[in-house]
Amino acid sequence: MKKTAILLVLLTAISTGALASEKLTLETQGHFAAGGITIQREGTYDNSKFAGWATPIEQGQSYRADHAIVSYQIPAKAKNAPLLFIHGYGGSGLCWEMTPDGREGFSTLMLRKHYPAYVIDLPGRGRAGKTSATTTVTPKADEMLWFDIWRLGEYPNYHNDVQFPKDAETLNQFFREMTPDLSAHNMKTDLAAISAAIDKTAAMTGRTLHAKDPAGVVLVTHSAGGFPGWLSAIGNSKVKAVASYEPGGYVFPEGEVPEPMPSLTGTASGVPVPMEQFKRLTEIPIVMYFGDYIPEEVTDKLGGENWRVRLQMARKFADAINRHGGNATLVELPKLGIKGNTHFLMSDLNNGQLADLFDAWLKGQKLDK
Amino acid sequence: MKKTAILLVLLTAISTGALASEKLTLETQGHFAAGGITIQREGTYDNSKFAGWATPIEQGQSYRADHAIVSYQIPAKAKNAPLLFIHGYGGSGLCWEMTPDGREGFSTLMLRKHYPAYVIDLPGRGRAGKTSATTTVTPKADEMLWFDIWRLGEYPNYHNDVQFPKDAETLNQFFREMTPDLSAHNMKTDLAAISAAIDKTAAMTGRTLHAKDPAGVVLVTHSAGGFPGWLSAIGNSKVKAVASYEPGGYVFPEGEVPEPMPSLTGTASGVPVPMEQFKRLTEIPIVMYFGDYIPEEVTDKLGGENWRVRLQMARKFADAINRHGGNATLVELPKLGIKGNTHFLMSDLNNGQLADLFDAWLKGQKLDK
Numbered sequence: 001m002k003k004t005a006i007l008l009v010l011l012t013a014i015s016t017g018a019l020a021s022e023k024l025t026l027e028t029q030g031h032f033a034a035g036g037i038t039i040q041r042e043g044t045y046d047n048s049k050f051a052g053w054a055t056p057i058e059q060g061q062s063y064r065a066d067h068a069i070v071s072y073q074i075p076a077k078a079k080n081a082p083l084l085f086i087h088g089y090g091g092s093g094l095c096w097e098m099t100p101d102g103r104e105g106f107s108t109l110m111l112r113k114h115y116p117a118y119v120i121d122l123p124g125r126g127r128a129g130k131t132s133a134t135t136t137v138t139p140k141a142d143e144m145l146w147f148d149i150w151r152l153g154e155y156p157n158y159h160n161d162v163q164f165p166k167d168a169e170t171l172n173q174f175f176r177e178m179t180p181d182l183s184a185h186n187m188k189t190d191l192a193a194i195s196a197a198i199d200k201t202a203a204m205t206g207r208t209l210h211a212k213d214p215a216g217v218v219l220v221t222h223s224a225g226g227f228p229g230w231l232s233a234i235g236n237s238k239v240k241a242v243a244s245y246e247p248g249g250y251v252f253p254e255g256e257v258p259e260p261m262p263s264l265t266g267t268a269s270g271v272p273v274p275m276e277q278f279k280r281l282t283e284i285p286i287v288m289y290f291g292d293y294i295p296e297e298v299t300d301k302l303g304g305e306n307w308r309v310r311l312q313m314a315r316k317f318a319d320a321i322n323r324h325g326g327n328a329t330l331v332e333l334p335k336l337g338i339k340g341n342t343h344f345l346m347s348d349l350n351n352g353q354l355a356d357l358f359d360a361w362l363k364g365q366k367l368d369k
Numbered sequence: 370m371k372k373t374a375i376l377l378v379l380l381t382a383i384s385t386g387a388l389a390s391e392k393l394t395l396e397t398q399g400h401f402a403a404g405g406i407t408i409q410r411e412g413t414y415d416n417s418k419f420a421g422w423a424t425p426i427e428q429g430q431s432y433r434a435d436h437a438i439v440s441y442q443i444p445a446k447a448k449n450a451p452l453l454f455i456h457g458y459g460g461s462g463l464c465w466e467m468t469p470d471g472r473e474g475f476s477t478l479m480l481r482k483h484y485p486a487y488v489i490d491l492p493g494r495g496r497a498g499k500t501s502a503t504t505t506v507t508p509k510a511d512e513m514l515w516f517d518i519w520r521l522g523e524y525p526n527y528h529n530d531v532q533f534p535k536d537a538e539t540l541n542q543f544f545r546e547m548t549p550d551l552s553a554h555n556m557k558t559d560l561a562a563i564s565a566a567i568d569k570t571a572a573m574t575g576r577t578l579h580a581k582d583p584a585g586v587v588l589v590t591h592s593a594g595g596f597p598g599w600l601s602a603i604g605n606s607k608v609k610a611v612a613s614y615e616p617g618g619y620v621f622p623e624g625e626v627p628e629p630m631p632s633l634t635g636t637a638s639g640v641p642v643p644m645e646q647f648k649r650l651t652e653i654p655i656v657m658y659f660g661d662y663i664p665e666e667v668t669d670k671l672g673g674e675n676w677r678v679r680l681q682m683a684r685k686f687a688d689a690i691n692r693h694g695g696n697a698t699l700v701e702l703p704k705l706g707i708k709g710n711t712h713f714l715m716s717d718l719n720n721g722q723l724a725d726l727f728d729a730w731l732k733g734q735k736l737d738k
């Protein structure tokens with residue numbers, strides 16, 4: 001990471017963000033489905049036959065599935081670059097749209113800075129529940145594991161000075177943001193839906209930054225949403241930049257994949273892609289943000305271990321992009337003096353400061369026009 | 370229904386609603402979980418043990434479930450009465466927040482009239498996917514049935530002059546609004562979550578209309594959301610009014626339940642409640658809206674049959690409330706000359722006119738301060 005970039009980002013972040021007491025002015029808002037397939041049963045539908053609500057006669061009928069649902073809001077004085085938010089494992093787009101303690105969510109903070117916000121529920125999650133898979137969902141008590149993995153602390157103890165309120169109701173709201181995944185866990189399904197969402201977002205509000213550029217969008221990804229984010233940028237030229245909050249996976253040029261990195265929670269491995277695909281990531285600005293409580297050395301803590309290897313892989317990923325002529329910035333927040341961030345940085349107590357940081361980066365890339 | 374009420378409503382509805390080109394100004398927005406239970410496994414969670422992501426060691430861990438998720442937006446110059454929107458069968462709160470052809474959703478139209486909007490995803494649906502039930506979801510091709518039941522027409526033919534665009538993409542978006550139900554289909558679970566949502570909504574923006582009144586909310590229900598809406602009004606005194614779009618079920622005082630009404634799609638039956646509970650529905654203003662293509666006599670059409678008996682039951686429900694001193698209005702839109710409405714009135718092409726009608730009714734009840 002370039003030192004000048006850090007300084008620029010730091011100085012700009014000190015400027016105050018929008019005050020919560022100011023009005024939020026929108027042009028319009030709504031939702032749309034993006035992508036998906038249509039399952040069509042053979043035969044002809046017979047309008048006169050009814051076999052009960054639970055057991056439809058499927059003959060001749062259809063079932064739409066595997067789409068994403070996108071919630072969008074277009075602010076007044078909208079900037080050219082719409083932000084398309086992609087959530088990670090275990091939840092839906094909710095993580096961008098709320099905080100567990102009732103403050104405004106990250107997408108709202110960016111709306112206040114006049115960036116159009118498009119928030120995805122990926123196929124099978126949240127309101128995009130219709131999938132082509134047959135899935136059984138059952139209560140699996142796992143919240144203490146996530147408390148640890150997502151670096152709130154080591155259950156039941158919170159990290160010192162963590163940017164997460166320690167009251168019971170905040171934790172209650174945080175876990176209720178989670179929602180099951182009804183999909184077949186097929187990366188191609190996610191990518192098809194994301195690409196359709198990119199196309200529609202670009203068509204709605206992505207304006208040209210330069211006369212020669214087509215309309216584009218900025219992907220904003222989190223955690224397990226990070227990996228499909230890289231592939232989406234490779235696969236869809238309308239992606240003009242990617243900002244990723246603690247991405248979980250990475251691609252590398254074939255022949256340049258780092259050694260797998262084992263940890264207590266599994267092995268982090270880079271995924272090889274042909275050089276001409278990887279090159280695409282060198283043609284757009286990329287920024288990654290990582291929070292606190294990530295050790296450099298092997299530990300016996302689940303959360304620390306899980307993100308230790310992913311942060312180390314992120315460093316190699318940024319190096320690979322920059323080595324091939326790209327523009328990747330890895331922001332390790334504690335190194336900027338920004339401490340206490342969990343894995344859910346976007347809804348942490350200092351999410352206003354993080355929104356300022358992101359805005360400053362977008363400005364630095366001239367994506368704020 | 371009183372003729373004067375019809376006239377008032379008609380005249381006011383002719384006045385133009387907010388223009389889509391006007392800005393939508395909000396104080397703030399966000400989401401919260403309401404209600405639900407916490408499943409707690411016995412024992413002590415051991416932070417050092419990790420058995421893989423898919424198979425957590427549940428010992429000592431918890432799982433929150435059976436809550437609703439509420440999306441809220443508070444407009445500038447907010448009126449006293451927040452609207453709490455409850456969806457019906459087969460979907461989520463999306464039906465209030467979008468239209469399948471990309472116009473603004475009903476909750477946004479009401480926001481433009483300065484009513485705070487709270488939109489529920491009921492337990493097990495949409496973003497409220499964590500439930501205490503074990504549920505298997507599988508693709509069931511049923512869209513042609515819903516085309517008929519929801520009175521778009523008789524598949525593949527649309528009704529003449531239906532208030533639903535006939536292009537393929539609108540129908541595609543419409544069916545992708547649907548999402549599975551992961552709950553155990555337990556009315557008590559829904560009622561508990563709705564009541565918690567009412568309490569939180571009232572606490573956030575429900576202001577007193579009169580010095581003696583506690584803060585309250587207006588329930589706005591649709592279809593299968595109608596029945597829990599009546600029970601919620603009975604069970605929670607913070608409900609100050611109910612507006613229901615084509616409710617599917619009704620309560621009656623014990624001993625006054627009408628004869629069951631058989632139809633091609635099942636028998637509509639009123640549900641008895643003790644008189645002291647029913648009385649509660651006579652203490653608040655109630656309005657119901659029904660759309661077009663609902664016959665008076667028995668037919669062989671699925672959609673017509675399904676709503677014929679429910680409309681007839683609605684007439685008896687309104688009569689029962691008014692007979693006991695209440696204030697219930699049943700608006701049969703075709704009788705006002707408003708034609709072409711499907712079962713999804715709130716997202717039909719004339720939803721602006723329907724929002725005006727609803728606003729006029731709220732004004733008539735002095736709920737617009």
